[in-house]
Structure formats: C-alpha cells, structure tokens
Amino acid sequence: MPEQRARALTELTDYILLSQAASSEAYARDPAFAAEVEINRLRGTANATLAKFRSSAQVDDSVLRTEYNQQIARAGKSEYDFSQLLFDNEDDALKAAGEAMSKPFAEVFDSWNTRAKQARAYQRVRPGQLPPALGAALAALKAGETTKVPVHTEFGWHVIHVGAVSPFVPPTFEQLKDSIRETLLGQLADQRLAKLRSDAKVVTNSPTASTAATASETKPAEKNAN
Structure with a gap:
C-alpha cells in the first residue's frame, strides 16, 4: 500500500509539473x-460519467437470479470434448x-492437419459457447460420432468429431x-448512453469541424461546434 501511494503521488506530481510547463511555454496556442x-x-x-452510470444503477438479487437461471438454461446439460477440422x-x-x-477420424485429422485452415482439439465445450449452427451440430452428436456433412459458419466449413460427452455442472449462483x-x-x-445518442441532435459546421451534441426531452437544442 505505501508503494502504491508513492507511485500515485509521483504520477500526480508529474501531471502538475507538466501542466505548469505547458502553461509557461504557451503550448495551448498550438491548435x-x-x-x-x-x-x-x-x-x-x-469514462468517469460511464463509471457513474454503473455505480448509480440498481440491480437487486431477483434480477441477478433471473439472469443466472437464463444463463444456465442456455448453457445446456452437457459439455463435449471434440476435434475439429476447419476449412x-x-x-x-x-x-x-x-x-x-x-x-478413423484420428487418421483423417492427421491427414488434413497441415492443409486445413485449423486442426484443433477442444475440451469441455458447451454448445451454447459456439456459433448456433456449430453448436446445434455438436449437440446432435454422440461420443465417437462425426458430422456427416460439413457445418458452415462465418469462420468456414467445420468437420467435427466428438470424443467424449460429460454432464455439465454449472457454477453456483453465489459464484x-x-x-x-x-x-x-x-x-x-x-x-443510458444509447438514450443520450437517440435524444441528441448533432450539427457540424463542416466535415472537419468538431461535433457538438445536446439533448432535450422535448426538442433537442442545436449548438454549432467550433
């Protein structure tokens, strides 16, 4: 703690000294x-305002519990060890x-290992952690099974093989x-920030001018930016 206080004091002192130097050199005249x-x-x-938004918001335990239950439901009841070839x-x-x-998939995996975009093994993955199409394909497989046709996602075409399926034990609510x-x-x-954006009316003097924005519940006020 004393070391942290000393570092903070040094940093604050530097800020003040540099600010004074900027004033004495009249750097502010430079646009x-x-x-x-x-x-x-x-x-x-x-950044300080966003932090205030967070600290002033109220979230009670009932809301936290609801979100927890939804997350656990989305997680599913199983997790998978699988190998993937991505093309x-x-x-x-x-x-x-x-x-x-x-x-055997191990033989196919080794054969395509250097030619595929990615060849990788994963452990203890839940379908909900993957892109929807890939997660659905994974959930439909049993241990020892391989996708009969490649699964297409934004990342490419996936060929996956499930090595093992085990029950998923979720963390507790308190955790x-x-x-x-x-x-x-x-x-x-x-x-709150999105609401500020939607309520604001932005007017600029030119493409290179600074942007000024003000918000009003009834009629947003216009303010030219200089």
Whole structure:
C-alpha cells in the first residue's frame, strides 16, 4: 500500500509539473496541442460519467437470479470434448467428411492437419459457447460420432468429431453473482448512453469541424461546434 501511494503521488506530481510547463511555454496556442488536450479532457469526462452510470444503477438479487437461471438454461446439460477440422473452402471439407465415413477420424485429422485452415482439439465445450449452427451440430452428436456433412459458419466449413460427452455442472449462483452484476451494470450504462445518442441532435459546421451534441426531452437544442 505505501508503494502504491508513492507511485500515485509521483504520477500526480508529474501531471502538475507538466501542466505548469505547458502553461509557461504557451503550448495551448498550438491548435493541435489544444485539440489533443480537449479530446483527452472529453475522454476522461466520458469514462468517469460511464463509471457513474454503473455505480448509480440498481440491480437487486431477483434480477441477478433471473439472469443466472437464463444463463444456465442456455448453457445446456452437457459439455463435449471434440476435434475439429476447419476449412476455407467447401470442397476440401466435403472430402474430409467423406473420408471420415470410412476411416478413423484420428487418421483423417492427421491427414488434413497441415492443409486445413485449423486442426484443433477442444475440451469441455458447451454448445451454447459456439456459433448456433456449430453448436446445434455438436449437440446432435454422440461420443465417437462425426458430422456427416460439413457445418458452415462465418469462420468456414467445420468437420467435427466428438470424443467424449460429460454432464455439465454449472457454477453456483453465489459464484457467478458478482460477474453477472458487473455485466448487467455495464448493460444499463450502455442503455443510458444509447438514450443520450437517440435524444441528441448533432450539427457540424463542416466535415472537419468538431461535433457538438445536446439533448432535450422535448426538442433537442442545436449548438454549432467550433
């Protein structure tokens, strides 16, 4: 703690000394310098305001419990160990899937290991953690089974083989309570920011001018940015 206090004091002292140096050198006369100072002031104010939004929001345990239950429901009851071959093109994926129908998947995996976009084994993965199409395909497989046709997602074409399926034991509510609270507080802060955006009317003098925004519940006020 004393070391942290000393570092904080040194940092604050540096801020003051550098600010005094900027004043004595009249750096603020430089438009680029003044703009950078103003941007950093706005950034600091914005970050502090978002932090205030979070700290002032109220989330009771009933809301946390509801979110916990929803997360557990989405997680599913099983987790999977599986191997995956991911391809950039469908033709190679179809060839690998076809080979897997007549050969052990380990042999197919080794054969395509260097040619696939990705060849990787995963452990204790739940379908809800994957892209929807891939998660659905995984949940439909039993241990020892391989997808008969490649699964297409935004990442490419997947050929997956399930090695093992085990029951998923979710963390308790108390274990996740704090992280859920932080997530919800962040969402509430984002919602307040989104409301500010929707209520604001932005007017600019030119494409290179600064942007000024003000909000009003009835009629947003216009303010030109200089």
